[in-house]
Amino acid sequence: xxxxxxxxxxxxxxxxxxxxxxxxxxxxxxxxxxxxxxxxxxxxxxxxxxxxxxxxxxxxxxxxxxxxxxxxxxxxxxxxxxxxxxxxxxxxxxxxxxxxxxxxxxxxxxxxxxxxxxxxxxxxxxxxxxxxxxxxxxxxxxxxxxxxxxxxxxxxxxxxxxxxxxxxxxxxxxxxxxxxxxxxxxxxxxxxxxxxxxxxxxxxxxxxxxxxxxxxxxxxxxxxxxxxxxxxxxxxxxxxxxxxxxxxxxxxxxxxxxxxxxxxxxxxxxxxxxxxxxxxxxxxxxxxxxxxxxxxxxxxxxxxxxxxxxxxxxxxxxxxxxxxxxxxxxxxxxxxxxxxxxxxxxxxxxxxxxxxxxxxxxxxxxxxxxxxxxxxxxxxxxxxxxxxxxxxxxxxxxxxxxxx
Amino acid sequence: xxxxxxxxxxxxxxxxxxxxxxxxxxxxxxxxxxxxxxxxxxxxxxxxxxxxxxxxxxxxxxxxxxxxxxxxxxxxxxxxxxxxxxxxxxxxxxxxxxxxxxxxxxxxxxxxxxxxxxxxxxxxxxxxxxxxxxxxxxxxxxxxxxxxxxxxxxxxxxxxxxxxxxxxxxxxxxxxxxxxxxxxxxxxxxxxxxxxxxxxxxxxxxxxxxxxxxxxxxxxxxxxxxxxxxxxxxxxxxxxxxxxxxxxxxxxxxxxxxxxxxxxxxxxxxxxxxxxxxxxxxxxxxxxxxxxxxxxxxxxxxxxxxxxxxxxxxxxxxxxxxxxxxxxxxxxxxxxxxxxxxxxxxxxxxxxxxxxxxxxxxxxxxxxxxxxxxxxxxxxxxxxxxxxxxxxxxxxxxxxxxxxxxxxxxxxxxxxxxxxxxxxxxxxxxxxxxxxxxxxxxxxxxxxxxxxxxxxxxxxxxxxxxxxxxxxxxxxxxxxxxxxxxxxxxxxxxxxxxxxxxxxxxxx
Numbered sequence: 001x002x003x004x005x006x007x008x009x010x011x012x013x014x015x016x017x018x019x020x021x022x023x024x025x026x027x028x029x030x031x032x033x034x035x036x037x038x039x040x041x042x043x044x045x046x047x048x049x050x051x052x053x054x055x056x057x058x059x060x061x062x063x064x065x066x067x068x069x070x071x072x073x074x075x076x077x078x079x080x081x082x083x084x085x086x087x088x089x090x091x092x093x094x095x096x097x098x099x100x101x102x103x104x105x106x107x108x109x110x111x112x113x114x115x116x117x118x119x120x121x122x123x124x125x126x127x128x129x130x131x132x133x134x135x136x137x138x139x140x141x142x143x144x145x146x147x148x149x150x151x152x153x154x155x156x157x158x159x160x161x162x163x164x165x166x167x168x169x170x171x172x173x174x175x176x177x178x179x180x181x182x183x184x185x186x187x188x189x190x191x192x193x194x195x196x197x198x199x200x201x202x203x204x205x206x207x208x209x210x211x212x213x214x215x216x217x218x219x220x221x222x223x224x225x226x227x228x229x230x231x232x233x234x235x236x237x238x239x240x241x242x243x244x245x246x247x248x249x250x251x252x253x254x255x256x257x258x259x260x261x262x263x264x265x266x267x268x269x270x271x272x273x274x275x276x277x278x279x280x281x282x283x284x285x286x287x288x289x290x291x292x293x294x295x296x297x298x299x300x301x302x303x304x305x306x307x308x309x310x311x312x313x314x315x316x317x318x319x320x321x322x323x324x325x326x327x328x329x330x331x332x333x334x335x336x337x338x339x340x341x342x343x344x345x346x347x348x349x350x351x352x353x354x355x356x357x358x359x360x361x362x363x364x365x366x367x368x369x370x371x372x373x374x375x376x377x378x379x380x381x382x383x384x385x386x387x388x389x390x391x392x393x394x395x396x397x398x399x400x401x402x403x404x
Numbered sequence: 405x406x407x408x409x410x411x412x413x414x415x416x417x418x419x420x421x422x423x424x425x426x427x428x429x430x431x432x433x434x435x436x437x438x439x440x441x442x443x444x445x446x447x448x449x450x451x452x453x454x455x456x457x458x459x460x461x462x463x464x465x466x467x468x469x470x471x472x473x474x475x476x477x478x479x480x481x482x483x484x485x486x487x488x489x490x491x492x493x494x495x496x497x498x499x500x501x502x503x504x505x506x507x508x509x510x511x512x513x514x515x516x517x518x519x520x521x522x523x524x525x526x527x528x529x530x531x532x533x534x535x536x537x538x539x540x541x542x543x544x545x546x547x548x549x550x551x552x553x554x555x556x557x558x559x560x561x562x563x564x565x566x567x568x569x570x571x572x573x574x575x576x577x578x579x580x581x582x583x584x585x586x587x588x589x590x591x592x593x594x595x596x597x598x599x600x601x602x603x604x605x606x607x608x609x610x611x612x613x614x615x616x617x618x619x620x621x622x623x624x625x626x627x628x629x630x631x632x633x634x635x636x637x638x639x640x641x642x643x644x645x646x647x648x649x650x651x652x653x654x655x656x657x658x659x660x661x662x663x664x665x666x667x668x669x670x671x672x673x674x675x676x677x678x679x680x681x682x683x684x685x686x687x688x689x690x691x692x693x694x695x696x697x698x699x700x701x702x703x704x705x706x707x708x709x710x711x712x713x714x715x716x717x718x719x720x721x722x723x724x725x726x727x728x729x730x731x732x733x734x735x736x737x738x739x740x741x742x743x744x745x746x747x748x749x750x751x752x753x754x755x756x757x758x759x760x761x762x763x764x765x766x767x768x769x770x771x772x773x774x775x776x777x778x779x780x781x782x783x784x785x786x787x788x789x790x791x792x793x794x795x796x797x798x799x800x801x802x803x804x805x806x807x808x809x810x811x812x813x814x815x816x817x818x819x820x821x822x823x824x825x826x827x828x829x830x831x832x833x834x835x836x837x838x839x840x841x842x843x844x845x846x847x848x849x850x851x852x853x854x855x856x857x858x859x860x861x862x863x864x865x866x867x868x869x870x871x872x873x874x875x876x877x878x879x880x881x882x883x884x885x886x887x888x889x890x891x892x893x894x895x896x897x898x899x900x901x902x903x904x905x906x907x908x909x910x911x912x
Contacts, residue, residue: 347612399466401590401617
């Protein structure tokens, strides 16, 4: 089974700016109210909450709880303060097991410009651990302290603005679920330390779709609210397939093999079509010795330039393992078979042995009919070069009475 | 004074000798007769060695070389040159395991020779195709066997210093015989070899075994291999058919082998049989058996040739008269007829006359030989020089009386003497001294009494008894009387006095 493994490094930029971001939080109490609304099939009343979840506390407490859930977007009022129902966000929150809680404050945005990382926002992380008011104050103070225009910060990149409203998958300390939604952004912010992450494509021939992941480490903002006192954010999560979904495995494999053996993807495609399976055409002279014997090789693929694979961007050099090979032409097949025949003469052989060996070698060429030297021709060659090890194996049989 | 009397007497050495090798002549090379009808003796003239090198030098395509042991620098150089000019060289030799197990009493198989053999093989690795097996013992070379100018040489000598030091034989082969021998080689190479030299110092087991070619029928060449005992059959045929005379040369002789029984049977029916061998402890018993049946056994320290001449027919071969060779092994031989057989007869008769050692089961020292070696010892370490006489000096004898020295008792003279570093004597001469007896230290002089008349105080003559010494003086000790002889002039007085006093005449 063939496998494709591609990687490239991605530069991740950072920007600290004021923003409102809804962050998925673990709030089981509000999810309990939301779940009750779902269980009751539509209408949730304060009494239901007080009775089912609050152990018989007054209905007013249940109403307060419902009001908070409406504020969080989990419920919608059917009749204000009396009857509420499950919202679509509440439905999604139940699925994720988390509640999106909007926070306005100073955030650090981690983003990149890569065709396979869309919309380009990798992560957000709160800065300073302060509330929005104190953050704004701090930002004002910082601006005052700076004198040049550059110190006043830079405009927020357009790709961050395009990210507003799109749930972003969580790539830091976990994976899979939508982790945050940018609600609004300030106009400017301040650049911070950039980072480098690895984008990895892994595709087994048996899987219809590849795996696309981003991995690596980024510096966390100082004094983060994170409970752990860590300075690094560990990135390890999947990305949407994006442009990758336009490729089939065979298409991508043939393009890569074309780059690797220098023959071109069309020839690779023709070879595979004739074989009915993935197979690479191979010229004899450039084929490594072990591959000549096994009809199979690990094919080194050079760095893939950006425009080579439509829309996928550049990739680092890689290797395609165990690529099945076939001679690139009948002439190449004959050269290859001749080499195999001579290489197989590793013991003393009679004329009949040589004929059987030639037959066996021809049978290894599924799609070609190579021409091989006859035993007599091999013997004649051997008599010209008696000291050659191969010659000695044939000449021994000839000289010592068992050749024919 | 009385001088000691020196006496001497010789006796024949009557010691009983064990079965022994008796040297009847000097050990000399045996190749001074030169080559006769393609029969090449080994020796310092290097006839066999030179022809071997010539053949290798003449090869244009292929050299087939078989030898139990190979250790010859010139041969290695010749093979190198052959390889350089494109000749394919194939070799068969004994496995190292077999070489190491060979008896050390044989010079050719010393550990050093085996080491030289290994060094040579390492040197040739990559240039020759060499296979070995425990039972490979044949020695021959064949060149260009598939061509009309095929040639060869069958040798009883290993291709080492035996070529110019041993008593060996080689036979030049014509094209037909060479091609037949090549057939033996081919069969052994493909069908009977066990290991192949793949690089210096490394022999790999032979695994793939193509069907070996059939062993060719030949008028002259015979062989023993796993598939045939043609050589054994030919040896027995020759021995059984002999009616007048057999000359048989073999380094090894195995008592239980049918060929030995055939020799004895021939002797019993009146055939004159002479066996030529090497004087070794290993052949003692068989030699005793052979001579007991009237077979003459002669030997040479360097004999290694294997050949039979029987009433005009001849056979030169690589096998000893033993099962490991004639029955089991890879051995080859060539039947000789006409001029070649006559040449073999001439050679073997010459050897019989000139071989230095003759076996005698009950030798006598009165025979004509100069050295003797007990047959259970090697002639190198156990031979004794025969000398006409050795002198054994006996302890001195003290005569009973200084005036009766000739009558002293004669000592016991042993007539059996095993010999010593001076050799083994045919006669022993015993020398001894007779010495006069001496006066015992404790002896006191005995004086005789004599009446002496002297004038007294009053002038009157008085007679007194005085003690005076005898002349010569007399002593006594433990009740016995001794007359001390002080010089020759006192002999008669001493004799007289001793007789008078029943004393013994002694000296001081």
